[in-house]
Structures are given as structure tokens and as C-alpha cells.
Amino acid sequence: MIFLGRVSVLRHCWPLLFVALAACSSEPAPPAGQLPDFSHIARNAGPSVVNIATVTRNGGKEGQQLPFGLEESPFGDWFRDHFGEGQGEGSGPPSRSLGSGFVLWEEGYVLTNHHVVRNADEIIVRFKDRREEVATLVGSDERSDLALLKIKRDDLDPVEIGNSESLEVGNWVVAIGSPFGFEQTVTAGIVSAKGRSLSSGQYVPFIQTDVAINQGNSGGPLFNLDGEVVGINSQIYSRTGGYQGISFAIPIDMAISVAEQLRDDGSVARGWLGVVIQEVTRELAMSFGLDRPRGALVSRVLPDGPAAKAGLREGDVILSFGGEDIPRSAALPAVVGAIKPGEEVEVVLMRNGERMKLDVTVDELNEEAMRDGPGPLPEPPSEPTVLGMRVEPMDADTREREDVLDGGVRVAEVKGGPAAAAGIRSGDIILRVAGNAVDSVSRLREVVERLTPGTSAPFLIQRGGSPLFIAVPIPEQ
Known part of the structure; x- marks a missing residue:
């Protein structure tokens, strides 16, 4: 079309042009408009995909809790409508929900999502041929949103298991499930991204796809074109409650590890x-001497934990852990969680502008302590500044109320300037500045005066009981 007016030349040159293009192509292009045929996947895998119905007799909110870490996330609204009909508290009619799952092992094991069966009093597994079986819960893991069920049959046809690590962005994938109760529904799309972290508390590097996933698809399998399961459909991103082109699946490699632990131990370490x-x-990257934003910034080291014993400090930026790069902070929990407790791994970090390595012996995550115990103990001192703020020392009562062991000064007022521009607020407690402990107003002034004008300095503050680093610009004098 760009050669308008030279049609005769192109007509004579067309055979040569075709030969040249064919010689440059490594494989023949598919006919225009042709898409993969997914019928063999639906046919072969259908008997292994199940519908899961649950009944929660308390009829209340207990049956409608969200997957771990999603209460305040953008995905929360959809999940609040995902767990059935019951809306009352405690004494209403039984709530019912629908989900999907698949036969993992022929001895009667079925895998699904934790949130599909959470707090269920009764679980019914329905097969493609309409047979129904009552299932028992072998074990459930909230952090990975996985649950393993068992039915009294040992002649099941399990799915073929693939390798989620071998998936590439752009690969075709297929989902089979029961959206809105429509069993054995097949939808297809492509892998949009890998290693998605949806919240800092989750331990799952999700596979993002554009496969249509809706209420009832949760727990169903995600297949590659060879008919192998590579993921478990778990979540969607939606502002309307329905599919909007973004869905997430748990990688099968992680799911198998979790399922094996649930089968053998009943819990996950x-x-x-x-x-x-x-x-x-x-x-913050500039203030810590990084060439770009990357890694996980340590804002608190818990006393007597593995990091403290290995010598990690507040202000360290973890760049890799056990040989795995940490591109964002949300990637670290999944990498650490996959390490076997008791194993020693190498941590590469940036400290005071210098790259260094430490060996850390990973401990086991104590779920009860994380959920029910007191919050993390107070941070060590950090950050100074006068830069538009009025600060004051902390007396013993304030220190106890704010849960600060020692050091620190309190921001009494922010009048503008660099501190206000950086986001420091009245009531913040400055603990460290550029790695220097701050235990008095005079010490804060002293540290700030030594900072290089025209740069940014990391301030470690405590706000609402939680640690937070803020990069504060140091003005030119």
C-alpha cells in the first residue's frame, strides 16, 4: 500500500519477494485469523474438573471472609460478593457458595482455593457425569489460598501436572470451571505477566492472565496448550464485581508443594x-545510593529474629535472597516463604551505598505469633531534621504510649519546607536520619547539618506504631 502507483513493478517482483520472505522466516505463519483449538483440553480434562458447593450453617460473615491480605486491597469488593447468599450475622439461614476444583491425585484428593471452603460445614464435590461426593477438608492454607479435600474414592482421573516456571508471557492458557454455577465452562486467553505480587503479606507470585474468570471459577485449573495444569485460578481485579480482563492464578509449582505438606502434615511450614x-x-533509591528503585527496604528488624542474628539493619535494601532477585518489596515474602526453615541462604544488600553479602539462617514462620501476638516491637532510633519542622524530646510517658524503647524525637509541627514536601507529619517520631540514631533535638540538628545539600536523606520514622522510611530533600545552602 505504500507503493501506490507502482503496482506493475510489485506484480512482477511478487514471486521474488515471496521467496525472500519465506527464506527469512524460521517457520510458516499460520493462516490469517486462525486460533488454537482448545477442544482436546476440554474433552480430556473435563472429567478431572469438579464443581464445589459449600454450606455454612452459621449463615453469617464467617463464611464470607476474604483471601489473606485482600481485605483492604482493590480486590476486596469482588470477594465480599463471592462467598454465597448469607448476609446476616450468626443466626441467619445457611449461606451457600460455589467454586471449582480439580482431581490432583487419584487416591481421592481434590485441590481448590482456601476461600472457597473457608468455614464450610459441608462440602459437596460434583463431577462432570453429575456424580456427587461429600468431601472432608484435609488441610487449608490461608496465605497461599489453597485447600486440599478428600473424597472416599480411589479410582479418580487426575489432571496432568505441568511446569509453571516454563510459562512465558504471551503463551495461550485455558481455564475450566463453574462461573455463576455454569459447570464445565471453558475460557481462554494468554499469560499477561508472571510473578505478580498483590499485597505485601502474601506468599504467592501470581500468574496474571486475560482469561475470563468470574464468581465460581475460583479453585479451577489453568491449562497450557498441552492440557497440563500450570495454575489455579484464584482472583480477579474488578471494580464492578465481574470480569474486566485481568485475572490471577496460583502457580502449580507452588501449589503442589503446599498440597503435599497439607496431605502429609496438615499444615504448611x-x-x-x-x-x-x-x-x-x-x-529513597537516590538517598540509598541505588541506580533505580528496586529491592526491599528494611524498616524494622525484629529482635531475636533470623535477620537480627545475621546482622541485618534498618535501612538495608535487600537486592537478592537465596539467589533470587528482589525487584520489588512485595516479592520478598514469597521468596523467603519458599525457603525451608533451618536452611542458610545468602542475602545481597545495599548498606550506606555499599553492596555487601550476609548469610542468614531462615526460621519457621509462626502463624499464631504473627496473627495473635503483640505487634512488632519498637524500632531503634532513626532520622533527624529541622527542615520546616518543630520537634520535641520524648518523655517516658510518650515513649511508653508510642511503644518506643529508646531514642527518637517527636514532630510537634510541620510548617512547610522539605519535611512537609516529603510527607512528614505532625506526630511522627523520627528515629534515624541517614543511618544515624536520633535521641535528642540537638542530635537531630547535628546530623541534619552534616548532610550534603542538594541530596535526599532517608528518615526512619514511626507513624501509628509502624516504621516507615521517607526520603527528605536537603536544600542547597
């Missing part, structure tokens, strides 16, 4: 590092 982390922003 995860690695634990003992740190509180935050995202590295552009400003």
Missing part, C-alpha cells in the same frame, strides 16, 4: 526472616 519492609521509591 514457611521460611521467616523477621523484618518489616517497605517499597523503595525513586527518592
Whole structure:
């Protein structure tokens, strides 16, 4: 079309042009408009995919809790409508929900999502041929959103298991499930991204796809074109409650590991590092000497934890853990959680602008302590500044109320300037500045005066009982 007016030349040159293009192509292009045929996947895998119906007799909110870490996430609204009909508290009619699952092992084991069967009093598994079986819960893991069920049959046809690591962005994938109760529904799409972290508390590097997933699809399998399961459909991103082009699946490699532990031990053991982390922003990256925002910034090291014993400090930026790169802070929990407790791994980090390595012996995550115990103990001192703020020392009562062991000064007022621009607020407690402990107003002034004008300095503050790094610009003098 760009050669308008030279049609005769192109007509004579067409055979040569075709030969040249064919010689440059490694494989023949498919006919225009042709898409993969998914019928063999639906035919072969159909008998292994099940519908899961649950009944929760308390009729209340207990049956409608969200997957771990999603209560305040963008996915929360959809999940609040995902768990059945009961809306009352405690004494209403039984609530019912629908989900999907698949036969994992022929001895009667079925895998689904934790949130599909959470708090269920009765679980019914229905097969393609309409047979129904009552299932018992072998074990459930909230952090990975997986649950293993068992039915009294040992002649089941399990799915073929693939390798989620071998998936590439752009690969075709197929989902089979029961959206809105429509059993054995097949939808297809492509892998949109890998290693998605949806919240800092989750331990799953999700596979993102554009496969149509809706209420009732949760727990169903995600197949590659060879008919092998590579993921478990778990979540969607939606502002309307329905599919909007973004869905997430749990990688099968992780799911198998979790399922084996649930079968053998009834619970899942995860690695634990003992740190509180935050995202590295552009400003923080500059203040810590990084070439770009990356890694996980340690804002608190828990006393007596693996990180403390290995020598990690507040202000360290973890760049890799056990040989796995950490591109964002949300990637660290999944990497640490996959490490076997008791194993020693190498941590590569940035400290005071210098790259260094430490060996850390990973401990086991204590779920009860994480959920029911007191919050993390107070941070060590950090950050100074006068830069538009009025600060004051902390007396013993304030220190006890704010749960600060020692050091720190309190921001009494923010009048503007660099501190206000960086986001420091009245009531924040400055613990460290650029790695220097701050235990008095005079010490804060002293540290700030030594900072290089025209740069940004990392301030470690405590806000609402939680640690937070903020990059504060140091003005030119």
C-alpha cells in the first residue's frame, strides 16, 4: 500500500519477494485469523474438573471472609460478593457458595482455593457425569489460598501436572470451571505477566492472565496448550464485581508443594526472616545510593529474629535472597516463604551505598505469633531534621504510649519546607536520619547539618506504631 502507483513493478517482483520472505522466516505463519483449538483440553480434562458447593450453617460473615491480605486491597469488593447468599450475622439461614476444583491425585484428593471452603460445614464435590461426593477438608492454607479435600474414592482421573516456571508471557492458557454455577465452562486467553505480587503479606507470585474468570471459577485449573495444569485460578481485579480482563492464578509449582505438606502434615511450614519492609521509591533509591528503585527496604528488624542474628539493619535494601532477585518489596515474602526453615541462604544488600553479602539462617514462620501476638516491637532510633519542622524530646510517658524503647524525637509541627514536601507529619517520631540514631533535638540538628545539600536523606520514622522510611530533600545552602 505504500507503493501506490507502482503496482506493475510489485506484480512482477511478487514471486521474488515471496521467496525472500519465506527464506527469512524460521517457520510458516499460520493462516490469517486462525486460533488454537482448545477442544482436546476440554474433552480430556473435563472429567478431572469438579464443581464445589459449600454450606455454612452459621449463615453469617464467617463464611464470607476474604483471601489473606485482600481485605483492604482493590480486590476486596469482588470477594465480599463471592462467598454465597448469607448476609446476616450468626443466626441467619445457611449461606451457600460455589467454586471449582480439580482431581490432583487419584487416591481421592481434590485441590481448590482456601476461600472457597473457608468455614464450610459441608462440602459437596460434583463431577462432570453429575456424580456427587461429600468431601472432608484435609488441610487449608490461608496465605497461599489453597485447600486440599478428600473424597472416599480411589479410582479418580487426575489432571496432568505441568511446569509453571516454563510459562512465558504471551503463551495461550485455558481455564475450566463453574462461573455463576455454569459447570464445565471453558475460557481462554494468554499469560499477561508472571510473578505478580498483590499485597505485601502474601506468599504467592501470581500468574496474571486475560482469561475470563468470574464468581465460581475460583479453585479451577489453568491449562497450557498441552492440557497440563500450570495454575489455579484464584482472583480477579474488578471494580464492578465481574470480569474486566485481568485475572490471577496460583502457580502449580507452588501449589503442589503446599498440597503435599497439607496431605502429609496438615499444615504448611514457611521460611521467616523477621523484618518489616517497605517499597523503595525513586527518592529513597537516590538517598540509598541505588541506580533505580528496586529491592526491599528494611524498616524494622525484629529482635531475636533470623535477620537480627545475621546482622541485618534498618535501612538495608535487600537486592537478592537465596539467589533470587528482589525487584520489588512485595516479592520478598514469597521468596523467603519458599525457603525451608533451618536452611542458610545468602542475602545481597545495599548498606550506606555499599553492596555487601550476609548469610542468614531462615526460621519457621509462626502463624499464631504473627496473627495473635503483640505487634512488632519498637524500632531503634532513626532520622533527624529541622527542615520546616518543630520537634520535641520524648518523655517516658510518650515513649511508653508510642511503644518506643529508646531514642527518637517527636514532630510537634510541620510548617512547610522539605519535611512537609516529603510527607512528614505532625506526630511522627523520627528515629534515624541517614543511618544515624536520633535521641535528642540537638542530635537531630547535628546530623541534619552534616548532610550534603542538594541530596535526599532517608528518615526512619514511626507513624501509628509502624516504621516507615521517607526520603527528605536537603536544600542547597
